[in-house]
Amino acid sequence: MATTTAFSGPVQSNQQTRLSSTNEIKISNNAMTTKSPSPLPPPTPSSSTSSSPDFNNRRNMIQTTAIAALTSVSSIAFSSASLLVSPRSALASDIGNDITVGGKIQLGEETLMAPKDHGTTSIPVQDNLKYGVSQKLSDKICSYNRHFAENSGYYRYTNFEDSMYAAKGPVTFYDSVTGKPLFQAPIGRSLEQFVRESEIHGWPSFRDEEVIWDNVRVLKSSGETVSVAGTHLGHNLPDKSGNRYCINLVSIAGNPV
Helix, strand or coil: CCCCCEECCCCCCCCCCCCCCCCCCCCCCCCCCCCCCCCCCCCCCCCHHHHCHHHHHHHHHHHHHHHHHHHHHHHHHHHHHHCCCCHHHHCCHHHCCCCCCCCCCCEECHHHHCCECEECECCCCCCCCHHHCCHHHHHHHHHCCCCCEECCCHHHHCCHHHHHHHHCCCEEEECCCCCCEEEEECCCCCHHHHHHHHHHHCCCEECHHHECCCCEEEECCCCEEEECCCCEEEEECCECCECCEEECHHHCEECCC
16 A cells, blocks of 8 residues: 555654564474373382382372373363464354355445445444544545545554454454444464564555455455445555455444444
């Protein structure tokens, strides 16, 4: 979206740069095995005391304690492994089972952006938008705009990234006007990859597999990316990896309805 002219967004004097690190837990295949450990072999008798009742009792106690410890470690490793899920299996549940995320690009006609009661939409943007975005800027971008964009890096002055990291899984983004789901990310890549790509280009950037095509269209004539309700979202700016939807955060900061 580097070719678009930007609206001036709210300026904050104290910009904080947050450094985040990712701690990875790696569990080897050996540690995840559910096979019960083999009993420890009995020690080789070294003296006549090995046949005494006290010696046998101590030997049995040591064997039992060791087996219990190994079984406990194996159980913990297996339990930890079961908590690791793929991004695709962690889809947000608040969008309903009838909503499909991803698929082939869906093209739309210019008539989607025909004038309505409130610019290109029927109603203004919602109150109490997410991420701390400007409602005034959001209404201008969403409903009275076809070519302009929020400032590059605008999202970094909001709590967008903090919300993404706090979610611990894919986040659903909703139309700032209608509250319908539009995107869900990250899908098919890590959160760090999603955030990094957004940082490089200056706007939240989505791929085909992260678009909810029931509610999103790309206009044939211009690549303008819009909601089916007429909300201006951004543009499709393909690169060597495929379609990349460069989207204004103010357009996808709605609350589900």
